[in-house]
Amino acid sequence: MSETPLLEIKDVTVEFATRRGIVRAVEQINISLGKGETLGIVGESGSGKSVTSYAVMRILDRAGKIANGSVVFSGIDVKNAKEDAMRDLRGREMSMIFQNPRAALNPIRKVGRQIEDVLKQHVQADTRDLKEKAVEMLRQVKIARPEERYHAYPFELSGGMCQRIVIALALACQPRLLIADEPTTGLDVTTQKSVMDLVVELTRARGMSTILITHDLGLAAAYCDRVVVMEKGKIVETALSSSIFKSPQHAYTKRLMKATxxxxxxxxxxxxEDAELSPAASMPKISIDWSAKPLLEVRNLIKEYPRQGATKTLGELFGKPAPAESIFRAVDGISFSVAKGESVGLVGESGCGKSTTSMMVMRLLDKTGGDIVFGGEDIGVIPAAKFAVLPQRKRIQMVFQDPTDSLNPRFTAARAIADPIMRLGGLSKRDAVRARCEELAQLVGLPVDLLDRFPHQLSGGQKARVGIARAIALNPELVILDEPTAALDVSVQAVVLNLLQDLKDSLGMSYLFVSHDLNVVRLLCDRVIVMRTGKVVEEGTAEEVLGSPKADYTRELLAAIPHPPH
Amino acid sequence: MNSHSRISAVSAAPRAPKTQVAIKPAEAAGPAQTSGLKAILRQTRYVISENPITGFAFALFLLLAVAALFGPWIVPYDPLASNTAMALKPPSWQFWFGTDQLGRDIFSRVVIATRLDMTIAVTSVALVFALGGISGIAAGYFGGWIDIVVSRLADMIMAFPLFVLAMGIVAALGNTVTNIVIATAIINYPLYARIARTESNVRREAGFVMAARLSGNSEWRILFTQILPNVMPIMVVQMSLTMGYAVLNAAGLSFIGLGVRPPTPEWGIMVADGAGYIVSGEWWIALFPGLALMLAVFCFNLLGDGLRDIVDPQRRT
Structure with a gap:
C-alpha cells in the first residue's frame, strides 16, 4: 500500500437490539477503499450490504450500533466522531444515492431548488450564483434543457431523470466518496445503463471513490474495479472484477454466479448440483399438440385512458367524441396467440403496456376495443366486475409480482391457498380443502408445516411458492406470470423458475410471462413478444428474437443488459 | 441523537430508507407457531413489560371493569338512600369520600355510576364503530357515490362544534340515555369513517385484493373478508381513544342537565351537584366523581397507546 486509503473499515460488527436479543447484521468485516476506486458490494437480501454503508455514514437506526472495530474516513474516526462533525461530513465529503429516487426527492419542491438547498447547507455557493450552479449541475447529469427543468417538480420527471437529479444532489458539493445503494433497481435496463454510465463518468472525472451496493453481480462486475461478496453479514470474497467471473474462489460466489x-x-x-427439485419435476410431461387451436387469441386489443390533466370539452359533455390528443392509448391494437401448453413471454420496458395487456387478458380490467378469445369464447365482452364469480374465472389465474403484497397479511398460507378452492373449486368440507392445500404445498415444494404461518413469518421464496400454489389450485389452463421473480434474490429466482417450468410440463398449463428481464424470458419461454408504447415491435421464437433480433429496439434492449468483462 | 436529525443532514437523501435487519424467518417465526391467542398474550406481556405505563392503564381498566360489573355488591351504602342527619360530612373512615347535601355516600355513588357511564361509552363507541367503520371501508374501497356520501356526511358533522351538536341532538330527540348514546355516536362518526376510509383506500389496489378477485370473491366479500381484518387493528386503537372522549361527553351532557337525570348516580351530575358547594368548602362532593371521570379518560387514552403498540407490527422489533 503506497498511499493511505480514503476509507478503512476494520473488523466492524454492527448490532441491532431487537426483541429476540441482539442481532448481528454485519460481523467482522474489513473493507478498504482507495482514492478514485470503485468498489462493488454484492450480496443477496439480508447479507448486510446496506447496513455496511449506513455504518460508514453513521445513519443506522436507533436500535443499531457499531459494536466493534473502526471506520476511518480520510483520517476521521467515524465511529466516535461528534454528531456535528458527522453532519458536516455527510453531503460534503460523502454522499449517498438511494434505491427509490422518487422517495429521495421532496415532491413539493422544484428540483433546482433542492440542489440549491444542498449547496447552501454546505456553503458552497453565494446567493448570487446559486441558480447558475444548480443549472450547471443539471447540465452535468445530462438533463436536457436544464434551465427549463430547473423549475420542474419530481412528479413531472421520469424515474431515470429523477435518479439523475438525485445524483446531481449527491455530487453537488464535490464529495470524495459516493455510496450508491441499489441505484438502478426498479429502473429499466436501458435507463439503468445510462444512469450507471453517467455515475461512472462523473466520478472518474472528479477522481471520486464510489461504493456500489447491488444484488446484481453482473452490474457490479461491469462497473467496478473490485467486488466484495457478502453473505449473512460476512465478507466471503474480495476480488478484482476482472477475475471474479473467471475464477470465483468461494463456494457462495460460485453459487451466486451459477444462479444468475x-x-x-x-x-x-x-x-x-445438489438442489432438491419439487415433486412436479419427476412427474410425467404432457406433450404439446401444436396443431390444435390456440388457447388464447388476442386480436387488435386496445386500451385507452383519458390523458391526465385533460379537461372535458364542452362538446364532449354534449356527447361529441373526445379529441384524439386527450386520449392516451396504453395498448394500441396488439394481436397474439398462446397455444395450449406454450409459454409466451411479453417483454418491454415500463410503460410499454405489457401489464395493461395482461390485466385485460386476466379480466381484471375492461378493454376499449378488440377481442380476447379464450378457449373459443370471447371473454372480452364480459365486464371485469362480473367475471370474478363466473366459472371461467378458474381457467385463467395469475402469479403476482410482489409475493408479499399479494398475500393478505392477516391470513395464513393455508387460508390463502384455500380461498380459490372454496370459492370456485366446489370443495367446502374442511378436511377436503386442507388435504388439497397440503397436496398443492407438496407440489410447489412448500413444507406442509409452514401452511399455518402468516406471510410475515415466511421468507420471500416461501411466499412466492404460496402465491404459485394459489394460482394453480384450480388447475387453470392459462397462468399469467407478472414478473413473478422480480422481487426475489437470484438464488431463490433460480428455484422458482425451475418450479414454474416443472409445473407447466407436468400440468400442461400455458404461461403468459410478463417480464422486463430478457435473460429470464430466454430461459422460460417458447415464444417472445417485444412491446413498445402499446405496440408489438417484434414477435417470434425466443431463440430468433433474442438470438438474432430484427428490430432495432430489441437490439437496444439486449445491449443494455450489463455484461461482465470477459 | 435521534436518527431523524441525522438523516436530515444527508444532503443527497432527504429521506433515508429504514435500515432493515434481516432476521431469518425460520427463527423469527419459531415461537409464533403457537395459536393466535397465545401470540397476542405474549405480545401483550411484552408490551406491558416494555412500557409500565401501559401496565398501569391495564390495571386501571381492570379496576373500572370490576366497579362496573360488581359495583352493587361492593358498595357499603345504598347510593340513593338519603340521610339528612349525615349530610355534607367530609371524608372519614365511615364515609370514604364523604357525603353529599342529602347525606348520600359519595363513594357508593361514584362506584355505582361507573356502570352507567361505561355502558353509555361502550354502546356509543360500538355503534359508531359498526356504522362508521363499515361505511368508511366501503367508501374507501368502492369510491364513487358511496365515497361522496360518506365523506360529505363526515364533513358536515365536523363543521359543527361537536359538543354543541351533541347538545342539540339530545335536546331535539329527548332527554334519555339512548339519545345520549346516539348523540355520542354521531359526533364520533367522522373520526371512524375517515380512518376506515383511508385505511381501506390504500389497500384497494393491493395484490392480495386482486388475488381474491381471481379466487372468485365478489366485491362485498372482498371488503369484509380481506379489507376489514386489515383495518381492524387501527380501528380498535381508535375505539379505546374515543372511549375516553365518550365518557367525557356523556358526563358533560349530564353536567349541563341534559341526558341522565338526578337522582341517578352519574359522574357528570355529581360534579354538577358538587360545583355549588366548592365555594362553601365542601370540596369532596365534586372532587371524587371528577377524579373518577379523569381517571377513566386517562386510562382509555393510555390504553389506546398501549393497544397501538400491541397491534402495530412495526413496533415489534
Missing part, C-alpha cells in the same frame, strides 16, 4: 441467468445457460443450470 445468462446467455447460453439452461434453467437447470441455475441450480446448484
Amino acid at each position: 441467468p445468462k446467455v447460453g445457460g439452461t434453467l437447470r443450470g441455475l441450480l446448484p
Whole structure:
C-alpha cells in the first residue's frame, strides 16, 4: 500500500437490539477503499450490504450500533466522531444515492431548488450564483434543457431523470466518496445503463471513490474495479472484477454466479448440483399438440385512458367524441396467440403496456376495443366486475409480482391457498380443502408445516411458492406470470423458475410471462413478444428474437443488459 | 441523537430508507407457531413489560371493569338512600369520600355510576364503530357515490362544534340515555369513517385484493373478508381513544342537565351537584366523581397507546 486509503473499515460488527436479543447484521468485516476506486458490494437480501454503508455514514437506526472495530474516513474516526462533525461530513465529503429516487426527492419542491438547498447547507455557493450552479449541475447529469427543468417538480420527471437529479444532489458539493445503494433497481435496463454510465463518468472525472451496493453481480462486475461478496453479514470474497467471473474462489460466489441467468445457460443450470427439485419435476410431461387451436387469441386489443390533466370539452359533455390528443392509448391494437401448453413471454420496458395487456387478458380490467378469445369464447365482452364469480374465472389465474403484497397479511398460507378452492373449486368440507392445500404445498415444494404461518413469518421464496400454489389450485389452463421473480434474490429466482417450468410440463398449463428481464424470458419461454408504447415491435421464437433480433429496439434492449468483462 | 436529525443532514437523501435487519424467518417465526391467542398474550406481556405505563392503564381498566360489573355488591351504602342527619360530612373512615347535601355516600355513588357511564361509552363507541367503520371501508374501497356520501356526511358533522351538536341532538330527540348514546355516536362518526376510509383506500389496489378477485370473491366479500381484518387493528386503537372522549361527553351532557337525570348516580351530575358547594368548602362532593371521570379518560387514552403498540407490527422489533 503506497498511499493511505480514503476509507478503512476494520473488523466492524454492527448490532441491532431487537426483541429476540441482539442481532448481528454485519460481523467482522474489513473493507478498504482507495482514492478514485470503485468498489462493488454484492450480496443477496439480508447479507448486510446496506447496513455496511449506513455504518460508514453513521445513519443506522436507533436500535443499531457499531459494536466493534473502526471506520476511518480520510483520517476521521467515524465511529466516535461528534454528531456535528458527522453532519458536516455527510453531503460534503460523502454522499449517498438511494434505491427509490422518487422517495429521495421532496415532491413539493422544484428540483433546482433542492440542489440549491444542498449547496447552501454546505456553503458552497453565494446567493448570487446559486441558480447558475444548480443549472450547471443539471447540465452535468445530462438533463436536457436544464434551465427549463430547473423549475420542474419530481412528479413531472421520469424515474431515470429523477435518479439523475438525485445524483446531481449527491455530487453537488464535490464529495470524495459516493455510496450508491441499489441505484438502478426498479429502473429499466436501458435507463439503468445510462444512469450507471453517467455515475461512472462523473466520478472518474472528479477522481471520486464510489461504493456500489447491488444484488446484481453482473452490474457490479461491469462497473467496478473490485467486488466484495457478502453473505449473512460476512465478507466471503474480495476480488478484482476482472477475475471474479473467471475464477470465483468461494463456494457462495460460485453459487451466486451459477444462479444468475445468462446467455447460453439452461434453467437447470441455475441450480446448484445438489438442489432438491419439487415433486412436479419427476412427474410425467404432457406433450404439446401444436396443431390444435390456440388457447388464447388476442386480436387488435386496445386500451385507452383519458390523458391526465385533460379537461372535458364542452362538446364532449354534449356527447361529441373526445379529441384524439386527450386520449392516451396504453395498448394500441396488439394481436397474439398462446397455444395450449406454450409459454409466451411479453417483454418491454415500463410503460410499454405489457401489464395493461395482461390485466385485460386476466379480466381484471375492461378493454376499449378488440377481442380476447379464450378457449373459443370471447371473454372480452364480459365486464371485469362480473367475471370474478363466473366459472371461467378458474381457467385463467395469475402469479403476482410482489409475493408479499399479494398475500393478505392477516391470513395464513393455508387460508390463502384455500380461498380459490372454496370459492370456485366446489370443495367446502374442511378436511377436503386442507388435504388439497397440503397436496398443492407438496407440489410447489412448500413444507406442509409452514401452511399455518402468516406471510410475515415466511421468507420471500416461501411466499412466492404460496402465491404459485394459489394460482394453480384450480388447475387453470392459462397462468399469467407478472414478473413473478422480480422481487426475489437470484438464488431463490433460480428455484422458482425451475418450479414454474416443472409445473407447466407436468400440468400442461400455458404461461403468459410478463417480464422486463430478457435473460429470464430466454430461459422460460417458447415464444417472445417485444412491446413498445402499446405496440408489438417484434414477435417470434425466443431463440430468433433474442438470438438474432430484427428490430432495432430489441437490439437496444439486449445491449443494455450489463455484461461482465470477459 | 435521534436518527431523524441525522438523516436530515444527508444532503443527497432527504429521506433515508429504514435500515432493515434481516432476521431469518425460520427463527423469527419459531415461537409464533403457537395459536393466535397465545401470540397476542405474549405480545401483550411484552408490551406491558416494555412500557409500565401501559401496565398501569391495564390495571386501571381492570379496576373500572370490576366497579362496573360488581359495583352493587361492593358498595357499603345504598347510593340513593338519603340521610339528612349525615349530610355534607367530609371524608372519614365511615364515609370514604364523604357525603353529599342529602347525606348520600359519595363513594357508593361514584362506584355505582361507573356502570352507567361505561355502558353509555361502550354502546356509543360500538355503534359508531359498526356504522362508521363499515361505511368508511366501503367508501374507501368502492369510491364513487358511496365515497361522496360518506365523506360529505363526515364533513358536515365536523363543521359543527361537536359538543354543541351533541347538545342539540339530545335536546331535539329527548332527554334519555339512548339519545345520549346516539348523540355520542354521531359526533364520533367522522373520526371512524375517515380512518376506515383511508385505511381501506390504500389497500384497494393491493395484490392480495386482486388475488381474491381471481379466487372468485365478489366485491362485498372482498371488503369484509380481506379489507376489514386489515383495518381492524387501527380501528380498535381508535375505539379505546374515543372511549375516553365518550365518557367525557356523556358526563358533560349530564353536567349541563341534559341526558341522565338526578337522582341517578352519574359522574357528570355529581360534579354538577358538587360545583355549588366548592365555594362553601365542601370540596369532596365534586372532587371524587371528577377524579373518577379523569381517571377513566386517562386510562382509555393510555390504553389506546398501549393497544397501538400491541397491534402495530412495526413496533415489534
